[in-house]
Amino acid sequence: MGRDVNFPMSGAVCSAYSRNEEDETLSPLVLVDQNMAPAGRIRSGDSVIFYNIRGEREIELTRSLTENTFREFPVDPNLAVNFATMIEYQKGLNVQVAFEPLGTLSDTLSDVIAAHGLTQAKITEAEKAVHVGYFFNGKKADLLPGEERIIIPTRKDVKLFDEAPEMSIADITRTAIAKIKDPDCNFILVNFPNVDVVGHIENEPAVLRAIQAVDRHTGLLIDEALRQEIAVIVTADHGTVEKWLYPDGGVDTGHTDSPVPFLVLHPDRELTLKAQGSLIDVAPTVLDLFGMPAPPTMTGVSLLEQSKNSCAPVKRLLFLILDGWGLCENTKGNLIACAETPVMDKLMKSYPSAQLSASGVDVGLPPKTVGNSEAGHMHIGAGRRIYSDRLRIDESIANSDFYQNPAFQNTMKLANQKGGSVHLMGIVSFFSSHGSIEHLFALMDMAKQLQVSRLFIHSMLGRRGEQAQSGARYIQQVEEKCLSLQLGQVVSVIGRYWSMDREENWDRIEKTYRMLVYGEGNAVPGK
Incomplete structure (x- = not known):
């Protein structure tokens, strides 16, 4: 895959492969403007949608971006975002949940x-x-x-x-x-x-x-x-x-x-x-x-x-x-x-x-x-x-109920009302059990329908279930989707090793947080 000015982030992932990096542990890549300033960072008043499913690997990053009393590593105390998750990752998180749990099972x-x-x-x-x-x-x-x-x-x-x-x-x-x-x-x-x-x-x-x-x-x-x-x-x-x-x-x-x-x-x-x-x-x-x-x-x-x-x-x-x-x-x-x-x-x-x-x-x-x-x-x-969350979401997209989901509607509309940006964050894969690129594309379509003015995408890559170096192809697909919609930019890419932890390896989550909020990572010049 050659470098293309229309696809800067997928080209940057390819360059990382040449440095012997791989998708799972990919160091953070951050899109920068002509002045080398990070593009599309998460700011107060913005709306964030974490579209991953399953949930156990998503709790730590969600907490760091939403908890007022978060103390595991230094965070911006003034960062206040409107946050929605695809499913419930954990009870008590300060988020809106798009697909509420069907409830616990009895008689197990x-x-x-x-x-x-x-x-x-x-x-x-x-x-x-x-x-x-x-x-x-x-x-x-x-x-x-x-x-x-x-x-x-x-x-x-x-x-x-x-x-x-x-x-x-x-x-x-x-x-x-x-x-x-x-x-x-x-x-x-x-x-x-x-x-x-x-x-x-x-x-x-x-x-x-x-x-x-x-x-x-x-x-x-x-x-x-x-x-x-x-x-x-x-x-x-x-x-x-x-x-x-x-x-x-x-x-x-x-x-x-x-x-x-x-x-x-x-x-x-x-x-x-x-x-x-x-x-x-x-x-x-x-x-x-x-x-x-x-x-x-x-x-x-x-x-x-x-x-x-x-x-x-x-x-x-x-x-x-x-x-x-x-x-x-x-x-x-x-x-x-x-x-x-x-x-x-x-x-x-x-x-x-x-x-x-x-x-x-x-x-x-x-x-x-x-x-x-x-x-x-x-x-x-x-x-x-037990029917899985992925099956429920896929069916919701197929019958178009997805685009009327109150959590997503509210989160995107709040960004419009406050003059903020919408950030879509999650795994970029078709085969991962933690999410689907099809869910990301549906959210991008919804943002277009709701006339979101600024849409930024923060992608996580993984090796599980994927052929080697498939991440660059996925990122190019997202960049192509942005071009077709004339909306959105892929502004961050990182390996899921850093962003989807469940063992309280807070140094990993901090690396992801600092990428999302402060733009720390390997700079990738935009168009």
């Missing part, structure tokens, strides 16, 4: 376990804390009676996890074994995040180490569970590295549409399973093992082929989620198949197993879309199909 697997007086412990490291808690429990953040969440701190001594593919797995295993040995703990959920987290980085040797670490530690936990005569379930939330290559041979670091494994180890019975199912069948199966009836709201079905009275209910269960561990028969580009996985190989041969759909409409996502951790954990825990 965790709810039923708690209602029967059993105890449950959920163990992972900080990267997946929100998934084993908030999403698994049906978008409920508060602990249930008898529930404990043990979150192992994520390592801070590495920039990216390919530097330490084992992550904090040893601490997770040590903590889980203590709970397995505790006879008073009935349901022990363990999430190993390594395959998913490291799989998003283009480093094959590191991914293989991550897979092998998960395999090894899965074996350690199962061995202890069997010694304690505890039933075990092994499954995953979505696939990742079992389809490591695009058809052209390029590396695909995103999620996949593959099915995931489901295995049951019973302490004293050899069970048989249905060969196929989906993630919504997991919760009814767990309740079946416990001898508990599934609530009517669970539309999934138990995968056990035995009658309910064929064996005594289990009293304790170890539930392992191998995050990102998908199944694929094709061995080409299949890093799961390339890795040494003696534990999972033996389990798949020796114990009853099923393949579960974990993508697309089966987990409430648009047809033919890949799975993700949010949808995966929510459907495992809910036992029913």
Whole structure:
């Protein structure tokens, strides 16, 4: 892609590639005018729309721009903006929400376990804390009676996890074994995040180490569970590295549409399973093992082929989620198949197993879309199909309700009334689970309809699910959209590593804040 005066920011991204930068960790790029002054910075009286979805990686940046009492790093105390978000990122944020949550889910697997007086412990490291808690429990953040969440701190001594593919797995295993040995703990959920987290980085040797670490530690936990005569379930939330290559041979670091494994180890019975199912069948199966009836709201079905009275209910269960561990028969580009996985190989041969759909409409996502951790954990825990925010938004755009959304209308009209600017901020991607370029384009169309006079776009790039160096192509598409509308400028571009954090790495969020507000970054001359 050559440099073009009409596309300064996409050209600047290409130049960054020549400096060995990549989309995920791209240093901030800032458009400047002929006097080298940053263009389109966020000012008091302006309106900001953060159009990302999912939400857990969007909270920190939103707080820095909206909280009067924000203290995590120095911010402009006089900055007062009108702020809207596509969905609710967190209760209590000082924002308007365009697509309000449909509400929390009742009668989830965790709810039923708690209602029967059993105890449950959920163990992972900080990267997946929100998934084993908030999403698994049906978008409920508060602990249930008898529930404990043990979150192992994520390592801070590495920039990216390919530097330490084992992550904090040893601490997770040590903590889980203590709970397995505790006879008073009935349901022990363990999430190993390594395959998913490291799989998003283009480093094959590191991914293989991550897979092998998960395999090894899965074996350690199962061995202890069997010694304690505890039933075990092994499954995953979505696939990742079992389809490591695009058809052209390029590396695909995103999620996949593959099915995931489901295995049951019973302490004293050899069970048989249905060969196929989906993630919504997991919760009814767990309740079946416990001898508990599934609530009517669970539309999934138990995968056990035995009658309910064929064996005594289990009293304790170890539930392992191998995050990102998908199944694929094709061995080409299949890093799961390339890795040494003696534990999972033996389990798949020796114990009853099923393949579960974990993508697309089966987990409430648009047809033919890949799975993700949010949808995966929510459907495992809910036992029913929950329609995703992305599907709701896509349908709203298709039937034009989107353009009448009160939160967006109010935010844009306030900018017009105050003589301020409208800023659209978010991921620029089609495949990201955190947002869609189509949502950005719809907001740009809406701004044109409402005769917004100054429209500025602040883009975040990522590598997950995208071909290498796809960010420049996306930015050019946005710049082309600005030209066709005769409205708007892409004025900031930054890697999502800096802007979409969820581990309180405030130095990263500060870098993004200072780009947005003060124009700090690599200067890109405009036309």
